[in-house]
Amino acid sequence: xxxxxxxxxxxxxxxxxxxxxxxxxxxxxxxxxxxxxxxxxxxxxxxxxxxxxxxxxxxxxxxxxxxxxxxxxxxxxxxxxxxxxxxxxxxxxxxxxxxxxxxxxxxxxxxxxxxxxxxxxxxxxxxxxxxxxxxxxxxxxxxxxxxxxxxxxxxxxxxxxxxxxxxxxxxxxxxxxxxxxxxxxxxxxxxxxxxxxxxxxxxxxxxxxxxxxxxxxxxxxxxxxxxxxxxxxxxxxxxxxxxxxxxxxxxxxxxxxxxxxxxxxxxxxxxxxxxxxxxxxxxxxxxxxxxxxxxxxxxxxxxxxxxxxxxxxxxxxxxxxxxxxxxxxxxxxxxxxxxxxxxxxxxxxxxxxxxxxxxxxxxxxxxxxxxxxxxxxxx
Amino acid sequence: xxxxxxxxxxxxxxxxxxxxxxxxxxxxxxxxxxxxxxxxxxxxxxxxxxxxxxxxxxxxxxxxxxxxxxxxxxxxxxxxxxxxxxxxxxxxxxxxxxx
Numbered sequence: 001x002x003x004x005x006x007x008x009x010x011x012x013x014x015x016x017x018x019x020x021x022x023x024x025x026x027x028x029x030x031x032x033x034x035x036x037x038x039x040x041x042x043x044x045x046x047x048x049x050x051x052x053x054x055x056x057x058x059x060x061x062x063x064x065x066x067x068x069x070x071x072x073x074x075x076x077x078x079x080x081x082x083x084x085x086x087x088x089x090x091x092x093x094x095x096x097x098x099x100x101x102x103x104x105x106x107x108x109x110x111x112x113x114x115x116x117x118x119x120x121x122x123x124x125x126x127x128x129x130x131x132x133x134x135x136x137x138x139x140x141x142x143x144x145x146x147x148x149x150x151x152x153x154x155x156x157x158x159x160x161x162x163x164x165x166x167x168x169x170x171x172x173x174x175x176x177x178x179x180x181x182x183x184x185x186x187x188x189x190x191x192x193x194x195x196x197x198x199x200x201x202x203x204x205x206x207x208x209x210x211x212x213x214x215x216x217x218x219x220x221x222x223x224x225x226x227x228x229x230x231x232x233x234x235x236x237x238x239x240x241x242x243x244x245x246x247x248x249x250x251x252x253x254x255x256x257x258x259x260x261x262x263x264x265x266x267x268x269x270x271x272x273x274x275x276x277x278x279x280x281x282x283x284x285x286x287x288x289x290x291x292x293x294x295x296x297x298x299x300x301x302x303x304x305x306x307x308x309x310x311x312x313x314x315x316x317x318x319x320x321x322x323x324x325x326x327x328x329x330x331x332x333x334x335x336x337x338x339x340x341x342x343x344x345x346x347x348x349x350x351x352x353x354x355x356x357x358x359x360x361x362x363x364x365x366x367x368x369x370x371x372x373x374x375x376x377x378x379x
Numbered sequence: 380x381x382x383x384x385x386x387x388x389x390x391x392x393x394x395x396x397x398x399x400x401x402x403x404x405x406x407x408x409x410x411x412x413x414x415x416x417x418x419x420x421x422x423x424x425x426x427x428x429x430x431x432x433x434x435x436x437x438x439x440x441x442x443x444x445x446x447x448x449x450x451x452x453x454x455x456x457x458x459x460x461x462x463x464x465x466x467x468x469x470x471x472x473x474x475x476x477x478x
Contacts, residue, residue, distance in 0.1 A: 129389075134388050134389050162419075
């Protein structure tokens with residue numbers, strides 16, 4: 001077997017803090033699932049062909065998704081509603097959005113996936129260049145780091161756009177240049193990721209949070225904040241600890257959106273979990289895979305290990321598949337997955353969930369699924 | 380050549396415009412000092428009175444500039460004194476500049 005042709009440019013060295021990385025991710029064609037080979041097919045491969053096939057599977061499993069889960073679909077519908085309704089004239093500030101959820105629920109994945117679709121739609125409708133001849137960048141994304149100040153924030157915007165004067169200048173100059181980029185490149189969405197890194201109580205935090213209000217007023221963009229526990233950190237506070245009420249306008253103009261974990265407390269939700277298991281099962285490329293490997297055999301196990309957090313689940317499936325390929329097991333089962341480590345929060349919650357699973361206090365399987373499994377077992 | 384980043388705010392050169400004039404226009408529309416724009420376009424590290432690139436662009440400079448600004452390499456070449464190559468005294472200056 002010859003090495004499969006690479007159908008997609010390498011994306012692993014991209015940074016989303018630059019326009020080129022964002023565009024390349026948005027325009028990348030979907031990955032092509034490697035052929036499913038049987039154990040006999042695998043054994044018949046020569047060393048070089050086997051190495052190539054395994055490399056292809058490693059990349060595939062490491063890049064499963066994003067999955068159109070009910071949570072992702074609902075969040076994206078809200079994002080489309082708000083962003084598309086923000087077409088007021090320049091004198092009216094746009095409503096902002098805060099996507100506020102715990103880690104591992106896929107909020108950044110969902111927002112970036114939305115942003116890529118928005119980018120493609122706008123470029124498709126309006127072209128890569130504006131009427132004035134400037135580059136068109138419908139989306140700008142800035143990731144925050146700790147203790148970022150206003151000048152750093154504006155500089156990050158300039159870095160995204162590759163403005164030639166992003167290395168030197170005063171705070172006021174950086175701000176003006178950032179505004180020029182947003183206006184001239186006709187940017188409509190500004191994503192501020194990892195907002196929880198901002199220290200709201202510090203001088204820089206106050207400065208930047210006030211700056212968001214300025215951006216909402218002066219920049220014709222929809223701000224999308226993404227972060228963890230934004231409410232308790234003060235994003236929607238009407239005033240800060242010192243009584244400064246400048247935050248109040250940000251609070252009034254920001255629509256909070258969230259994403260929850262999968263639940264299994266009724267049949268409708270268990271069906272959603274099962275659909276997720278089926279989606280993954282279809283995409284796993286292991287020689288000893290069998291129908292029901294995830295949806296029937298491992299459904300409860302995966303739920304107990306990940307407490308329904310999509311991020312933890314994708315990590316566990318990815319690492320499990322890598323191990324199954326490396327060790328030659330070529331299937332996922334509890335023994336193999338028990339040896340795979342994932343995040344500490346999931347491991348902590350797992351102990352309690354597994355105890356209650358053993359006591360049969362819950363299951364992730366639908367009523368119909370349980371009957372089917374029972375019949376198979378009896379047969 | 381490392382990865383060249385394109386500049387977001389564009390200004391097309393007008394017919395017959397010299398390279399240094401156009402760079403000034405680009406700097407103005409970006410609210411940026413000319414030195415920073417020249418750096419971003421791969422023309423940094425040179426004095427600004429009679430810079431060498433106003434006389435002739437090296438192939439790598441021309442390529443960098445074309446990618447970064449979206450202006451065709453042959454158009455850029457015609458914006459330097461090289462268009463007068465072979466016509467009188469300019470030839471001697473050009474030979475020195477492109478080395």
